[in-house]
Amino acid sequence: MSEAWTTNESARASSPRELRRTACSRDCPDVCTLHVEVENGRAVALRGDREDPITRGFLCERTSRFLWRHEHPERLLRPLLRRGGKGSPLEPVSWDEALAFAAEKLVAARAQHGPASILHYRSGGSLGMLKVLGDYLFELFGPTSTKVGDVCSGAGEAAQDLDFGMSESNDFFDLRRARAIVLWGKNPHASNVHLLPLLKECRRAGAKLIAIDPLRTRSADESDLYLQVRPGGDAGLAFGALRWVFERGLEDHSLASFADGVDALRSLCFERTLAAWAAEAGVAPRELEAFAALYAESKPAAIQVGWGMGRRRNGGGIVRAIDALAAVCGNMGVPGGGASFYYRRRFAFDTSFLRGPACAPRVFSEPLLGEQILAARDPELHCLWITAGNPVAMLPDSLRVREALLRVPFVAVVDTHPTDTTDAADLVLPTLTLLEDSDLLGAYGNHYLRVSEPAVAPAGEARHELAIWQGLAAALDRRTGGSALADSLAGSPDDWKRRLLRRTAEHGIDLERLRSGPARSPFAPPVAHEQRRFATPNGRAQLLSEAPPPPPRTTAEFPLLLLAVSTPEAQASQRTQPRREGPPLARVHPSAAGGLPSGARARVASRRGALLVELLHDERVHPEVLHLDKGGMLREGACANLLVAAAETDLGQGAAYYDEPVRLVAL
Ligand SMILES: Nc1nc2c(c(=O)[nH]1)N[C@H]1C(S)=C(S)[C@@H](COP(=O)(O)OP(=O)(O)OC[C@H]3O[C@@H](n4cnc5c(=O)[nH]c(N)nc54)[C@H](O)[C@@H]3O)O[C@H]1N2
Ligand SMILES: Nc1nc2c(c(=O)[nH]1)N[C@H]1C(S)=C(S)[C@@H](COP(=O)(O)OP(=O)(O)OC[C@H]3O[C@@H](n4cnc5c(=O)[nH]c(N)nc54)[C@H](O)[C@@H]3O)O[C@H]1N2
Numbered sequence: 001m002s003e004a005w006t007t008n009e010s011a012r013a014s015s016p017r018e019l020r021r022t023a024c025s026r027d028c029p030d031v032c033t034l035h036v037e038v039e040n041g042r043a044v045a046l047r048g049d050r051e052d053p054i055t056r057g058f059l060c061e062r063t064s065r066f067l068w069r070h071e072h073p074e075r076l077l078r079p080l081l082r083r084g085g086k087g088s089p090l091e092p093v094s095w096d097e098a099l100a101f102a103a104e105k106l107v108a109a110r111a112q113h114g115p116a117s118i119l120h121y122r123s124g125g126s127l128g129m130l131k132v133l134g135d136y137l138f139e140l141f142g143p144t145s146t147k148v149g150d151v152c153s154g155a156g157e158a159a160q161d162l163d164f165g166m167s168e169s170n171d172f173f174d175l176r177r178a179r180a181i182v183l184w185g186k187n188p189h190a191s192n193v194h195l196l197p198l199l200k201e202c203r204r205a206g207a208k209l210i211a212i213d214p215l216r217t218r219s220a221d222e223s224d225l226y227l228q229v230r231p232g233g234d235a236g237l238a239f240g241a242l243r244w245v246f247e248r249g250l251e252d253h254s255l256a257s258f259a260d261g262v263d264a265l266r267s268l269c270f271e272r273t274l275a276a277w278a279a280e281a282g283v284a285p286r287e288l289e290a291f292a293a294l295y296a297e298s299k300p301a302a303i304q305v306g307w308g309m310g311r312r313r314n315g316g317g318i319v320r321a322i323d324a325l326a327a328v329c330g331n332m333g334v335p336g337g338g339a340s341f342y343y344r345r346r347f348a349f350d351t352s353f354l355r356g357p358a359c360a361p362r363v364f365s366e367p368l369l370g371e372q373i374l375a376a377r378d379p380e381l382h383c384l385w386i387t388a389g390n391p392v393a394m395l396p397d398s399l400r401v402r403e404a405l406l407r408v409p410f411v412a413v414v415d416t417h418p419t420d421t422t423d424a425a426d427l428v429l430p431t432l433t434l435l436e437d438s439d440l441l442g443a444y445g446n447h448y449l450r451v452s453e454p455a456v457a458p459a460g461e462a463r464h465e466l467a468i469w470q471g472l473a474a475a476l477d478r479r480t481g482g483s484a485l486a487d488s489l490a491g492s493p494d495d496w497k498r499r500l501l502r503r504t505a506e507h508g509i510d511l512e513r514l515r516s517g518p519a520r521s522p523f524a525p526p527v528a529h530e531q532r533r534f535a536t537p538n539g540r541a542q543l544l545s546e547a548p549p550p551p552p553r554t555t556a557e558f559p560l561l562l563l564a565v566s567t568p569e570a571q572a573s574q575r576t577q578p579r580r581e582g583p584p585l586a587r588v589h590p591s592a593a594g595g596l597p598s599g600a601r602a603r604v605a606s607r608r609g610a611l612l613v614e615l616l617h618d619e620r621v622h623p624e625v626l627h628l629d630k631g632g633m634l635r636e637g638a639c640a641n642l643l644v645a646a647a648e649t650d651l652g653q654g655a656a657y658y659d660e661p662v663r664l665v666a667l
């Protein structure tokens with residue numbers, strides 16, 4: 001259990017306060033160590049651990065306010081079932097009834113239509129590694145259909161897999177050795193706040209900061225050089241910078257010894273003038289040159305590639321172009337360098353009991369989920385099980401996703417709070433919040449491993465996900481005879497943690513060690529791709545030889561591109577504070593408001609739909625962009641994704657969220 005002790009402060013008060021330590025499990029690169037103050041069994045305050053080298057004693061806005069969400073009156077506290085079928089209200093039922101109902105539906109679907117008629121969809125409500133046990137149950141029961149692709153980082157990871165054999169980053173603190181740092185489509189003030197103290201430190205030590213973003217973010221203000229690139233124009237910027245480098249012979253002198261495709265890349269860069277590349281990027285030629293000079297002449301230089309850089313039709317190609325710039329300038333496989341996109345968070349854990357999508361009888365592409373469910377035949381989809389995700393609000397083409405859920409005869413959702421997705425579900429099962437949960441965590445923005453342990457007891461009848469899978473396994477076994485599923489899932493959360501930690505334990509990182517604080521993964525070298533040995537088939541970096549298609553052109557009919565990106569206030573669709581009254585705010589450059597005044601209500605229309613918004617003029621937004629907050633839901637009238645067509649990225653089956661042309665329509 002968690003360490004617990006009485007503070008001096010609370011010793012003075014009559015009711016003792018305990019401090020409990022756990023880890024934040026949200027889909028966030030940081031994975032903070034949390035201190036939870038508990039009074040009479042209730043969490044009353046949250047703080048960031050001072051000793052955790054990443055957390056440094058502070059939390060982000062969304063989690064410092066998490067108690068609001070944790071104690072929200074709408075919190076799911078009992079299983080809920082639509083007894084009267086679709087359209088009837090969700091009514092409380094016992095766990096036994098809920099699990100028996102689910103088991104009956106799953107067993108009938110498997111018997112009558114085969115395991116391909118069942119799909120388990122899991123998303124990022126928690127980064128806890130024990131969440132894979134839900135995947136495990138569906139694999140054992142089927143294997144059933146599964147999702148493939150990754151709307152979050154699929155394109156970027158696939159790009160780096162091609163270029164470098166894997167997507168991996170130098171140690172978090174290695175940034176201290178960089179002479180220049182590029183925040184390429186990355187807004188740490190919103191989505192990676194524990195990078196900020198390190199960036200500040202690096203700058204004080206003399207590193208130059210470069211920001212590239214169609215939105216002038218706070219980081220842009222703090223940088224030495226800011227380029228307001230055209231949305232999706234980044235490949236042009238990278239190729240232009242590469243041309244500048246090749247023209248001056250500034251490429252790494254040993255490039256040919258570790259990279260394939262140098263000549264083809266060079267020819268590609270010389271196909272256009274610097275001015276033409278700058279035009280594609282939407283920046284002035286002198287800005288492109290200033291960027292190329294600062295990046296190429298600062299040795300070493302580190303690029304921090306934002307996770308959103310791949311979320312375009314040509315997003316994989318864009319990340320490949322950035323990778324190529326890093327490699328050509330000699331910044332790969334060296335301290336202080338890198339094109340850091342992802343820290344391999346799952347790699348340390350032993351999940352060898354899972355077989356993965358290769359064993360599935362059918363796969364559904366995550367970005368195309370709605371249309372693929374509707375189109376599914378032989379068999380049609382009969383059961384959809386959704387865990388830790390709100391696909392209706394968060395996947396593209398929200399109305400189509402909702403239509404698909406309403407069409408599937410049985411939809412079960414495991415969540416902590418009501419969402420657009422529970423609104424379309426037949427059965428809703430309540431699970432634990434991050435303050436109640438017990439799990440193992442690996443971060444995707446640093447190499448630390450951490451353990452979460454319950455700070456408070458579960459609210460109402462909410463259950464640990466493992467207990468839900470075990471209950472469902474037993475109910476399935478009862479219907480089919482035997483005990484195979486329940487036997488396979490047996491064990492406490494700690495038993496499973498130990499199982500997943502088998503490999504790290506050989507290096508001294510076992511459960512007991514993690515309980516004393518975060519530990520760096522023993523498998524992550526301080527410098528990724530060390531000695532410029534890459535995990536590609538021939539051990540060499542693979543430079544791209546073809547330019548990705550240019551970014552989408554805005555048209556007279558749809559003069560803006562929708563950019564709905566992270567807001568500090570929410571974790572995707574999970575709010576931790578009340579929503580402001582009225583329609584969501586849409587920010588546009590004053591020159592792009594079509595004469596509508598700031599504060600006016602208007603409709604944002606795309607080819608897929610329309611959304612009522614309140615307009616805000618904002619000089620910081622690129623004139624071709626309409627900015628909304630990520631995470632709005634249909635139930636709040638704020639769902640940006642109802643505007644977005646479902647389309648896959650060029651690589652990795654990601655979602656092209658940021659390519660949607662829109663226009664403002666006066667009311
Ligand atoms: N507060 C908060 N934090 C979060 C999340 C959240 O919802 N809220 N989500 C978490 C998750 S799931 C993830 S994956 C990460 C999100 O990681 P990201 O998606 O990378 O983060 P964002 O901050 O949404 O977007 C980063 C920046 O990319 C810029 N950008 C968009 N298009 C382009 C382009 O074409 N070129 C360039 N150069 N820049 C572009 C945007 O303007 C934005 O400022 O953050 C995590 N952290
Ligand atoms: N327009 C636009 N759309 C985007 C993005 C964007 O930048 N722009 N970003 C995309 C990205 S990067 C991502 S990762 C996705 C995120 O998409 P989702 O992962 O679907 O996002 P959330 O809204 O966080 O939904 C997670 C749900 O899990 C629940 N939950 C929390 N903890 C637990 C738990 O322990 N167990 C279970 N079972 N449930 C839990 C939460 O209450 C919440 O309802 O959205 C994508 N959608």
Ligand code: SF4
Nearest residue numbers: 024028031032060063
């Ligand atoms: S959401 Fe991220 S930054 Fe916020 S407390 Fe959790 S891990 Fe830390």
Ligand SMILES: [Mo]
Nearest residue numbers: 027124152153
């Ligand atoms: Mo994400």
